[in-house]
Amino acid sequence: MIHRRCCFSLTTILLAVLMVATLAACSSSGKKWNPDDYTVKSGDTIFTIAWRYELDPEEFAAWNGISLSKFIKPGQRLHTRKPYNFAAGRRTDHASDIAYAPVTGGSGKKSASYSSSQKWVKADKGDTLYSLSKRSGVSVERLAQLNQLKKPYTIQPGQTIFLKPLNTSGKAGAKAGTGKAGKTQQPGQKTSWPGTVRWQKPATGKVIKKFNRQRIDAKGIDIAGKLGQPIVASAAGKVVYSGDGLISYGNLIIIKHNKTYLSAYAYNRKLLVQEGDSVKSGQKIAEMGRKDKLSPRLHFEIRKNGKPVDPLKYLPW
Numbered sequence: 342m343i344h345r346r347c348c349f350s351l352t353t354i355l356l357a358v359l360m361v362a363t364l365a366a367c368s369s370s371g372k373k374w375n376p377d378d379y380t381v382k383s384g385d386t387i388f389t390i391a392w393r394y395e396l397d398p399e400e401f402a403a404w405n406g407i408s409l410s411k412f413i414k415p416g417q418r419l420h421t422r423k424p425y426n427f428a429a430g431r432r433t434d435h436a437s438d439i440a441y442a443p444v445t446g447g448s449g450k451k452s453a454s455y456s457s458s459q460k461w462v463k464a465d466k467g468d469t470l471y472s473l474s475k476r477s478g479v480s481v482e483r484l485a486q487l488n489q490l491k492k493p494y495t496i497q498p499g500q501t502i503f504l505k506p507l508n509t510s511g512k513a514g515a516k517a518g519t520g521k522a523g524k525t526q527q528p529g530q531k532t533s534w535p536g537t538v539r540w541q542k543p544a545t546g547k548v549i550k551k552f553n554r555q556r557i558d559a560k561g562i563d564i565a566g567k568l569g570q571p572i573v574a575s576a577a578g579k580v581v582y583s584g585d586g587l588i589s590y591g592n593l594i595i596i597k598h599n600k601t602y603l604s605a606y607a608y609n610r611k612l613l614v615q616e617g618d619s620v621k622s623g624q625k626i627a628e629m630g631r632k633d634k635l636s637p638r639l640h641f642e643i644r645k646n647g648k649p650v651d652p653l654k655y656l657p658w
Contacts, residue, residue: 561642
């Protein structure tokens with residue numbers, strides 16, 4: 342019994358010493374671990390992270406000193422709360438670009454091998470981490486580490502896979518999000534946002550689920566319809582997200598309308614616009630789909646300064 346107690350005490354002491362050493366190492370490097378910080382995953386964008394935490398995207402970017410013309414990368418830690426020493430004057434207008442752990446990059450075409458200078462690739466249908474490892478010459482373990490992936494290393498079509506660490510120190514090559522040909526916005530090009538937003542219905546149909554701020558699945562409304570039915574932009578704006586990286590939203594589009602309002606269109610069968618595209622009010626942006634085994638529907642949300650609001654107070658229903 343005495344022997345077991347001694348072993349337990351030694352183990353406890355060793356763990357305590359290890360924790361102290363880890364904290365000391367973090368302190369000496371000048372980086373303090375904050376449990377409220379978020380670890381970026383492959384495919385994340387400033388807008389999807391802000392959406393998840395119900396934050397204003399521009400404030401979120403400013404808290405982290407991020408220009409939206411620069412990349413964020415898997416493993417990077419971002420503040421999800423306003424830093425205590427944050428100065429409001431440091432906020433800048435980042436609305437003209439899209440920051441992301443890129444969902445575009447590389448040539449987009451499969452090849453026998455990748456260029457040694459290529460930093461990331463876009464996964465195609467049928468790709469696995471093992472096939473990308475073979476073509477890139479980077480070990481599966483290294484790819485998993487760079488992209489914060491855990492076994493069984495599942496990747497999705499359209500997901501960006503990093504082949505090398507991405508330099509985000511500041512002067513590294515910055516790229517803006519791109520959309521369809523002719524609609525790409527260049528870094529530094531300002532967007533002129535309207536002061537007011539003129540809303541219209543994003544789809545025709547009956548509202549089958551109403552807004553409930555307290556329910557995680559009712560931060561917007563559900564509109565019933567038919568599979569493939571047109572989904573249109575509820576107001577003019579710029580597409581800041583198009584993909585399936587937000588859990589429970591399925592194929593999702595987020596549109597920025599001005600410095601105050603964003604709208605989201607979820608459960609789509611097909612997405613027809615990309616990040617960086619400018620859209621007009623009433624423009625078809627997607628085809629209606631369904632969530633799991635539910636009947637066909639559109640899940641529609643409006644965010645005001647990052648916070649969910651009741652769409653029925655804005656739409657002409």
